[in-house]
Amino acid sequence: MAPVRNAKLLFKEVPKGYPEPGKTTVYDTSDTIDLDTVALNGSILIKVLYLSADPYMRGKMRDPNTKSYSPPFTLGAPIDGFGIGKVVRSEKEGLKEGDIVSYHAMQWVEYMIPEDTSYIEKLDPLPGLSLSTYIGAIGMPGKTAYMAWKEYAKAKKGETAFVSTAAGAVGAIVVQLAKLDGMKVIASVGSDEKVQFAKEIGADVVFNYKTTDTEEVLAKEGPIDVYWDNVGGSTLDAALGNSAVLARFIECGMISGYNSGGQPVSMKNLMKIVSNQIDMHGFIVSRLFSKYNKEFNEVIPKLIKEGKIKHNEDLTKGLEFGGEALLDVQVGNNTGKKVVVVAEN
Amino acid sequence: MAPVRNAKLLFKEVPKGYPEPGKTTVYDTSDTIDLDTVALNGSILIKVLYLSADPYMRGKMRDPNTKSYSPPFTLGAPIDGFGIGKVVRSEKEGLKEGDIVSYHAMQWVEYMIPEDTSYIEKLDPLPGLSLSTYIGAIGMPGKTAYMAWKEYAKAKKGETAFVSTAAGAVGAIVVQLAKLDGMKVIASVGSDEKVQFAKEIGADVVFNYKTTDTEEVLAKEGPIDVYWDNVGGSTLDAALGNSAVLARFIECGMISGYNSGGQPVSMKNLMKIVSNQIDMHGFIVSRLFSKYNKEFNEVIPKLIKEGKIKHNEDLTKGLEFGGEALLDVQVGNNTGKKVVVVAEN
Incomplete structure (x- = not known):
């Protein structure tokens, strides 16, 4: 040929x-x-x-x-x-x-x-x-969401989770894992269309961070026991400011800083890490593969096929x-x- | 009477x-x-x-x-x-x-x-x-140093620890615990007199942060596997910027912010939490009492009496x-x- x-x-x-x-x-x-x-x-x-x-x-x-x-x-x-x-x-x-x-x-x-x-x-x-x-959902984003949630969230029924970029590939799975664990889920997204999607997948409180003040929503709906951070910057600061005692922060990404040319961010609430005894975990999903890959393959494709995870x-x-x-x-x-x-x- | x-x-x-x-x-x-x-x-x-x-x-x-x-x-x-x-x-x-x-x-x-x-x-x-x-040394500061070090440092021989306020009541004990665990210790203090004291208790690299640039010292002597933070602010940012992959950050306090009336701090290196897969732990020592009090009472008073911890x-x-x-x-x-x-x- x-x-x-x-x-x-x-x-x-x-x-x-x-x-x-x-x-x-x-x-x-x-x-x-x-x-x-x-x-x-x-x-x-x-x-x-x-x-x-x-x-x-x-x-x-x-x-x-x-x-x-x-x-x-x-x-x-x-x-x-x-x-x-x-x-x-x-x-x-x-x-x-x-x-x-x-x-x-x-x-x-x-x-x-x-x-x-x-x-x-x-x-x-x-x-x-x-x-x-x-x-x-069954690839890297699904694995990222599932493995880090299992490893770090220590989810308890009735607690509150805050998920940023909740309509994204990782965030949407996290929202649904948190709901499966019986948590109240606050979700932030970047458009009204995404608000709709985040509601469809079960988030209890959804807001468009471009038109609604994150700080105000969290002050009303928090405090936050688990924060899934894809964003960093002022959203992370607002989450710290509205964190619960013994909160867990899962640091998956900080996209707010990726395209800003290394501009520093102004943080008001870092002291909450100490005063609220927060555990914060940065991670790369490959580190969790050996521990969770088998479990992931048994659990997630089935839930997706059955429509239990959208x-x-x-x-x-x-x-x-x-x-x-x-x-x-x-x-x-x-x-x-x-x-x-x-x-x- | x-x-x-x-x-x-x-x-x-x-x-x-x-x-x-x-x-x-x-x-x-x-x-x-x-x-x-x-x-x-x-x-x-x-x-x-x-x-x-x-x-x-x-x-x-x-x-x-x-x-x-x-x-x-x-x-x-x-x-x-x-x-x-x-x-x-x-x-x-x-x-x-x-x-x-x-x-x-x-x-x-x-x-x-x-x-x-x-x-x-x-x-x-x-x-x-x-x-x-x-x-x-046998009271709250000693307990703070010992219990959080045991719980969070995951110290390995040959690794590098950075201890802020290393001549303070907590920091000085931390320096010595890190040395007992075989680590290289970088210590920051706030006066030349304290430089002397931190050297006496065994820190390998000691500097006065008021006259020497923290960033420069860490760039030369790091990367840092364990950071004991009593300070927060720009020191925390410099430690993040010079952190090793899989570093542990023990967040004991952030005194740089206690008297500043809630002024925000400017952070350049928060993304390192994700990219270096850092575990960060805020804590209040009372939470660790039940786990470590007996061990502390068996170990520390004796080491102090024998002069092995100064x-x-x-x-x-x-x-x-x-x-x-x-x-x-x-x-x-x-x-x-x-x-x-x-x-x-």
Whole structure:
């Protein structure tokens, strides 16, 4: 067969504020690949199907000299992240043509050959669930929500949880886990459309933080026993100011600071960490995998299939719009899990 | 016997910034007490000997409408806190004249009759140790240091600890516990005299934060695996900025904010809580008593008597100078545990 196009989304420039499609990332169609003859060297050839666009990726769009928990994207090379694909050819034992695989370092390309196949995971999707579900509710965001909630929330029936970005891929699962644990849930979101969604998934008190004062809502509906933080900044400060004694703060992310160029934030209520004896936990979900992966796979796909945990996906069709998808999750234009559909099968 | 003077240090006015002797607190000698005839109603008559002046007391000098973890001082009534006294008369079983007792709510007076004796603890001091030691290294500061260190530090040999207010009553014990656990210890203090003391007790790197940039020292000597925070504010921010992956932050106090009238602090490095997967623990030591009190009493008095843990006391002689003692611990004029000596026996 003749070579086919192998389009790519390349990381081209470190952004100062929000990532800019066409500047931070550039869609490049100059490369081709011969699917029949390309050398595999013991690896597999993957046709990329679904890619995950996540807030944390902003941290990888940085100067390579700035250290952080995950390596920076390489300038001139494709973006990479969690994704799902289909095996086209295989020289690896246990994987064959047609198998569906997930990979945490899937490149934002049409076809790829991973150098190291040890982290390639073969999926056995439940019938009736879209493959894209394995990017979101059953993928990294679902695992993030479930594993950290189990590890850190110490949820008690009748207590109050506050979840920020509650209509997001992680937040929406957290809201539902808190409800399953019998908690009252206060949810903050960034649009009226998301208010509707957060109510549908069971949050008791929902507000649009752009039009309603977070501090006022928490003062009325708190104090907060568990805070799930995806936001940081003034929302974290308001949560501290309205925390209950012995509150648990789960620090999943601080998106309010990701695009602000390192601007300091002004905090009034840090002393509450001491006076309310707060436990605060930053975490990276991979650290919790070995403890919770089996339990997660037993519990969550079933709850999702039965509709007991609802989820929402926001699909971007076409790798050429990948840059827009990366921006959307920074600005908050997505409702639910942002998935880039490179190909459906 | 004729009535004798019963002098008191009264809480007279909520301070805006630092507490002012003679204004925030007033020494009052107008009261008398007849030691032979005063009614005990089943309680005991205590002659107050040693009183503890602690940074946390600033939090109790507040408007009674502001809620916090410990009740506010009552305007017009004596200051109270941890103290040691001698039983003059007793109607309580198990306590007799001459017994030495400690009490967490000892009034800053010469004589007192506690309404509720259930928290009065009879001491059996080790020979050769001053009673004042039971205010400091073997008292609340020593317990604070020991119990929270054991609970939260997860110390590993060869790791690096950073201790703020390292010449203080709590900090000095923490420095030595970290050294006993085989850690490298970076210590910050507020005067050159204190630099000397922190070196004497074994800290590896000691600096005066008033003349040396905390950020620079930590960048050179870090990253930090355990941070013992007595300070908050910019010191906490610098510690976050130089934290190691999986660092533990023990939030004992944030004195930098106690006298600033609630001014917000500017934080650059909160995101490190997420990216370095930091566990942060606020605590009140009483919560750890049941778990560690026995162990503490077995371990610490012995180590102190043998000189394996050094401690330093800063005595203020005379209840009439109690207001100055309360100010000293806010400004940091004390080196080691500040004890007010009301009477020696």
